[in-house]
Amino acid sequence: MPRAGRLLLGAVVAALAIAALRLPAPRVGRPGELLDPTVVRRWSRADTLGRGETLTALLQRRGFDPLEAANILEATPLDSRRLRAGMTIEVRGDSAGSPGNEVRFFLGVDRIIVARRDEAGEWRATDERLPWTTDTVLIRGTVQSNLYAAIDAGAADWLSGSARQELAWTVADIYEYRVDMSRDLQQGDRLRVVVERESLQTGASRIGRVLAAGLERGGKEVQAIRLEGASGRSRYYDQDGRSLAATFLRAPLSFRRMSSGFGGRRHPVLGTWRAHKGLDYSAASGTPVRTIGDGTVTFAGRRGGYGNVVEVRHINGFVTRYAHLRGFGPAIRSGARVSIGQTIGYVGSTGLSTGPHLHFEVLVRGTHRDPRAALQSAAGPALRGADLDRFGSVRRVAQQALEGPTGLVRAAVTN
Numbered sequence: 001m002p003r004a005g006r007l008l009l010g011a012v013v014a015a016l017a018i019a020a021l022r023l024p025a026p027r028v029g030r031p032g033e034l035l036d037p038t039v040v041r042r043w044s045r046a047d048t049l050g051r052g053e054t055l056t057a058l059l060q061r062r063g064f065d066p067l068e069a070a071n072i073l074e075a076t077p078l079d080s081r082r083l084r085a086g087m088t089i090e091v092r093g094d095s096a097g098s099p100g101n102e103v104r105f106f107l108g109v110d111r112i113i114v115a116r117r118d119e120a121g122e123w124r125a126t127d128e129r130l131p132w133t134t135d136t137v138l139i140r141g142t143v144q145s146n147l148y149a150a151i152d153a154g155a156a157d158w159l160s161g162s163a164r165q166e167l168a169w170t171v172a173d174i175y176e177y178r179v180d181m182s183r184d185l186q187q188g189d190r191l192r193v194v195v196e197r198e199s200l201q202t203g204a205s206r207i208g209r210v211l212a213a214g215l216e217r218g219g220k221e222v223q224a225i226r227l228e229g230a231s232g233r234s235r236y237y238d239q240d241g242r243s244l245a246a247t248f249l250r251a252p253l254s255f256r257r258m259s260s261g262f263g264g265r266r267h268p269v270l271g272t273w274r275a276h277k278g279l280d281y282s283a284a285s286g287t288p289v290r291t292i293g294d295g296t297v298t299f300a301g302r303r304g305g306y307g308n309v310v311e312v313r314h315i316n317g318f319v320t321r322y323a324h325l326r327g328f329g330p331a332i333r334s335g336a337r338v339s340i341g342q343t344i345g346y347v348g349s350t351g352l353s354t355g356p357h358l359h360f361e362v363l364v365r366g367t368h369r370d371p372r373a374a375l376q377s378a379a380g381p382a383l384r385g386a387d388l389d390r391f392g393s394v395r396r397v398a399q400q401a402l403e404g405p406t407g408l409v410r411a412a413v414t415n
């Protein structure tokens with residue numbers, strides 16, 4: 001055979017060998033598949049309730065006739081007026097082509113109403129609640145850009161996304177008299193939190209009580225330790241036993257209301273203190289604005305470049321001003337008494353403003369002061385006597401937990 005022919009033959013043989021390798025393997029059914037006609041293969045279809053859609057309509061869309069849909073709903077305790085759009089339902093049936101004989105209504109992550117049709121064709125429903133289990137975890141985070149990102153990265157192994165967001169909000173609430181989380185944090189600030197975690201077997205998780213926290217800014221840590229009061233109401237105290245609650249909140253917008261979760265941009269500072277003697281907070285139009293302290297409204301109305309503005313007089317010669325509001329809170333008018341945290345208006349863009357934001361000013365005895373300095377909170381009242389003794393032992397356990405390894409906390413941190 002000439003050399004070229006041998007090469008050609010070799011190539012053909014090689015190609016055949018490759019083709020043989022690629023031949024499909026003889027098909028072997030999974031155990032029971034196709035071989036045993038009595039094996040039932042269940043099917044399932046999930047669907048969600050549309051906005052304004054009735055459950056009857058949804059069930060019909062999933063193949064039930066109107067009478068059967070009515071029978072299904074009659075068997076359940078569902079109140080169709082109280083169901084929200086987006087609720088998931090799942091229809092299950094036996095062999096393909098057969099009508100559904102089970103409908104699962106997912107009322108929440110931990111509650112499912114299951115309706116089943118029995119042999120006689122009757123629908124019966126059971127209310128299945130999945131049990132939550134509670135444990136305690138220590139989360140650590142370092143601020144790179146903002147509080148969300150720090151907790152998101154630090155708690156990823158321990159909490160679900162929604163639980164991480166809730167934790168960021170809760171931490172901001174705990175420190176709201178000491179720290180304006182939207183603008184006081186800096187890169188490198190550190191956070192640690194001992195928090196109860198509630199989990200379902202499905203992997204869903206949510207947070208319970210925050211038992212202790214530590215926020216270190218510029219090398220100085222302020223701890224927040226939860227102490228149950230005699231009335232059953234709990235409060236947070238710093239490591240020196242002084243209440244974290246004080247006369248003034250640090251910010252006129254709740255962190256929870258002004259920011260929209262993970263991946264959210266850092267809130268820009270629209271103007272500087274020097275430029276116009278106030279702080280600007282970027283927030284969506286309609287975001288509630290709260291008075292930072294108890295006081296009396298001395299003005300609520302329209303005034304020049306401020307647009308709709310509310311002015312509140314507090315103790316110690318403090319006056320706060322909230323401008324560019326879209327509108328005013330309920331019963332907010334000159335002379336009204338307001339208490340700390342109360343909604344006095346809503347973010348807008350009235351007056352000299354280019355977009356929705358809150359312009360916030362603090363005056364002390366008639367002089368403009370930088371709110372960041374003026375509201376540096378004097379610590380709240382200190383614990384005394386028996387309360388201070390009790391706090392001592394609570395603090396010891398809490399601080400041990402804060403020092404421990406990240407993740408599951410073994411010791412019981414309660415009081």
Ligand SMILES: [Zn+2]
Nearest residue numbers: 271278280359
């Ligand atoms: Zn401004």
